[in-house]
Amino acid sequence: MxxxxxxxxxxxxxxxxxxxxxxxxxxxxxxxxxxxxxxxxxxxxxxxxxxxxxxxxxxxxxxxxxxxxxxxxxxxxxxxxxxxxxxxxxxxxxxxxxxxxxxxxxxxxxxPTIPPTPENLWFWAWLHAVLLILGSVGLSVGFVASVMFLVQAWKLKHKTPPGEGIQLLSLERLEVMNRRAITWAFPLFTAGLVIGLALLLNQEDFTLTDPKVIVTGLFWAVFALLLYLRYGLHIQGRRMALGTMIAFGIMLLAYVVQYIWPSAHPSGGGP
Amino acid sequence: MMLIVVGANFRTAPMELRETLAFPGGKLSRALSELSARYGTETVILDTCNRVEIYLARLTGEALPDADLLAEFLGEFHGLPAAKVRPALYAHRGAEAVQHLFRVVSSLDSLVLGEGQIAGQVKDAYEKAQQAGTVGPVLHALFQHARIVGKRVRSETGIAQGKASVSSLAVDYLKQVFDHFGDKTVLVIGAGKMGELTLKHLKALRPGRILVTNRSPDKAREVAALCNGVPVPFEHLDQCLVSADVILSTTGAPEPIVTLERFQRLVPQRQGRPVAIIDIAVPRDFDPRLIHLDVVDLLINIDDLQAIREHVLRNRVKHVPAVEAIIQAEQERFLKDWSRRRAAPAIAKLYEQWESIRKEVQEECFRKLNGKLTAEDLAIIEGAFRLMQNKLLHAPLSVLREQGHEEGSGLLEAIYKLFRLRD
Missing domain, CATH: 1.20.1440 (de novo design (two linked rop proteins))
Known part of the structure; x- marks a missing residue:
């Protein structure tokens, strides 16, 4: 059933x-x-x-x-x-x-065929997957909050009467939702990627030019830049929302890249 | 039911006359007592800034005073010639008066269609009359039903949808930008009359800090005292523009006081913090191009707010037919209920009288047939008597329930007389 x-x-x-x-x-x-x-x-x-x-x-x-x-x-x-x-x-x-x-x-x-994870590394592979999934959830929430933020900001800039059109949370609340989501997601991603990198280094056919490694590295750099813009340069609002959306797009790409280009990555839990 | 409403509202009387006819403070309870004593009626006075209405009612008896007599009363009470008052008065009787109150409580008769205050004002008028001891069964039933009508109209139609006041609209906009205001700084620039009400609404949001600045330091202090704000010299406007999260501007300056260039220079100091600007000054105090800046989440001016207000009111008009239908249905329901309530004592008495006649005749019959009938026979005979009584009563009771309320039909009085129910 x-x-x-x-x-x-x-x-x-x-x-x-x-x-x-x-x-x-x-x-x-x-x-x-x-x-x-x-x-x-x-x-x-x-x-x-x-x-x-x-x-x-x-x-x-x-x-x-x-x-x-x-x-x-x-x-x-x-x-x-x-x-x-x-x-x-x-x-x-x-x-x-x-x-x-x-x-x-x-x-x-x-x-593609998934090569089995060696038994002695099983825990680390599991932790790698879980951390990346939790990070992905955080970034997805940030993405949704960002889209809502941009719609609400557009409504306000165009002076749409309150109560008309799509009803959303306040800009402040959406910004907080986005900020919290990405602030939680980044350390989880980073830890997951470090573990993943260590696991990959154990593989004989691993190269730094692997498309999965390149896209994931790019994703991490964009995400780190996003946090620097938020906390270092105090960028808020529309630009922050757009940055989160770009990071989300690259994250999706990191998920699917190994199915587009051949990769040595054993198709684990995430990017 | 004997009921009349006599009043003057914004359509029939100018503001000065309405102000003179008002019943502020202790005058209201005095007027209620005097009217009740003079005419022997139940009395409620509805006194708002847009209307003064007197509701008089009596269960039975002499005709109620008309608009001429009430013009005399009002003139006498307020020290005006009755001739000056009379042309401004309108009057509705019976079912029309019921309909009028239902229209009033539904805000169909208000200056601003769909406004929410009137329902509370009607309730208030009723409670004050109750405190003065001038409410009886008629006005009690009527005003209780009016409360139900007001609730139905607001919950079942869109007549009260949207905000129709400029200041509450401005606050609604702010709530779409910010979630809480306890950590926000509100900057008030100027001391225009238009800004007072908006400032009152802003204060209700309990912002963390209110800064008030004005070219005149005295005025700044005056406004700051009104809103527990901090007066700031006008020369410090730039610092205030940097620290403010919400700006309310109401100056009478002939040109914008905050140009795009001036605000752009301050943006880096704001460290990305967003700002919402309500510019209700005429002419505008803020350059409208500020809306294109990233940090400006909201820039709304008086024309925008007025346009939205008109849009809201136009939308509300679409719901008037639905409100009218509710009023019509509730008016009929109230009159039917009232008629049943009013006819109830007569129905009870008539039933009691016939019941006692039936028992008398039945007992006489049983006495004559004593010992000749079984218990079953007695039950059959008693059932036949009861059936006959019910069939004979059915028609008059139905007519009484349905038509007893119709004024001038005299039906209820006729029943009392025909069956000698008062004896």
């Missing part, structure tokens, strides 16, 4: 929830649509949870990491929607969830 739950099941549920949330914006708010969206989202999360538990994620390779990150974001969607019923939470979180799920599905279709 449980094996019959596929990625398509929860992707479809999230899709329906997103459609209903979008209708809330286009056709005006209605309580039944809100409840229907919540039900669809909850059904998707249930199926997603069963899938995650049944397949023993997130330790089964790159696609499973994306599915695990999207699972955490789906929880973030449901909790946020229940907590802020008047805000257009789902319109921002669900597309990210869907993109991650679809990316995972595409990767699974072209998954």
């Amino acid at each position: 449980l094996e019959r739950i596929t990625i398509l099941c929860f992707a479809a549920s999230y899709g329906v929830a997103l459609l209903l949330e979008a209708m809330q914006l286009l056709l005006g708010r209605s309580e039944w649509r809100r409840l229907a969206a919540l039900l669809a989202g909850a059904a998707g999360l249930f199926a997603h949870t069963v899938y995650v538990v049944y397949h023993g994620l997130p330790m089964q390779g790159g696609p499973s990491s994306l599915l695990f990150v999207s699972w955490v974001l789906a929880i973030f969607y449901l909790v946020g929607t229940l907590h802020h019923p008047r805000l257009a939470w789902g319109v921002f979180v669900l597309p990210v969830v869907l993109v991650l799920v679809v990316a995972a599905k595409l990767i699974i279709a072209s998954e």
Whole structure:
């Protein structure tokens, strides 16, 4: 029974929830649509949870990491929607969830053979994966907060009357959400990458020109620059939001790069 | 039900006359007592800045005083000739008076459509009359029902959607920029009248610090005293612009006092902290190009706020038919309920009278047939008597319940007389 739950099941549920949330914006708010969206989202999360538990994620390779990150974001969607019923939470979180799920599905279709991790290094490989996944969740939350921030900032710059259009949290709250998310994510990423680098150095075919290593290094540099801009140069607001979005894009690229270019990386937990 | 409302509002009376007709302080309870004593009525006075209305009611008896008599009362009470008061008065009786109060409480009769204060003012008027002991069963039922109408209208229609006051709109904008204000600095530039109300709203947000600056130090001190702020010399405006998170500007300066170049020079000192500017000065105090700066999250001026206010009011007009439908339905419901309530004693008495007649006749019958009938036979006969009583009463009771409230029908009085219910 449980094996019959596929990625398509929860992707479809999230899709329906997103459609209903979008209708809330286009056709005006209605309580039944809100409840229907919540039900669809909850059904998707249930199926997603069963899938995650049944397949023993997130330790089964790159696609499973994306599915695990999207699972955490789906929880973030449901909790946020229940907590802020008047805000257009789902319109921002669900597309990210869907993109991650679809990316995972595409990767699974072209998954390279995963070389087994030597038994004595298993713990470090596990820690490497977990740290990167947690960092990815943080950056994904930062990305969602940044998109919301830019929409809210646009609304205010264009003097949209309060109460009209998409309802969002205040700029200050969104900025804090983004700042906290990336501040937590960076050390987790850094620790995960250091462990990953140490593991790679043990591999005989490892080279610094490996595309996975290059993109991950670039991602880390962009992320570090982002934090320097925030805390060193006190850059805030729009520029910070754009920086987070760029970092998120590179993170996604780091996830999928080994499926585009051949890599010596054993398709672990994340970038 | 005998009910009349006589009043003057912003449509029928100029501000000066409304001010004269108002009942401030102790005058209200004195007027309530005098009206009740003079006309033997239940009395409620609704006194707001846009209207003065007197509601008089009585269960039965003589006709209620009309607008002419109440003009005399108002003139006498406020020291004005009645002839000056009378043209400004309107009057509604019975069902029309019910409808009028429901329109008032729904804000359909307000200067600003959909404004929220009127429901509280109606409640207040009722409570003050209750304290003065001038509320009886009619006005109690009417004002309680008005409260329900006000709630229904606000929750079921969009008549109160959006903010229609410039100052509360400004605060709503600020809440989209900042989440909390306890750690924020508010800078007030100038001391314009327009800014007073907005400043009051800002103060309610409990900002960490309020700085007040003005070309006139005395005025700065005056405004600062009003809002527990700190007066700052006008020469220190640049420092204030650097430290402020929220700026409220209301000067009467003929040209912008903060140009793009001036503010741009200060931006590096702000260390990226965002600022929200409410410029309600005419002409504007802040260069509108400031909105293109990254640190300026919000720059809104009086024209923007007025335009939004008009937009909100235009939207509210769309909900008027829905409000009218609620008022119509509630008016009918109130009158039906009232009629039932009013007819209830007559119905009870009529039923009691017929019940006692039935028992009398039935007992006489049983007495004559004593010993000849079984318990079952007695039950059948008693049931037949009861059925006949109910069938005979059905038509008059139904008519009483449905039409008893209609003024002038005299139906209730006729029932009392026909069946000698008062004996």
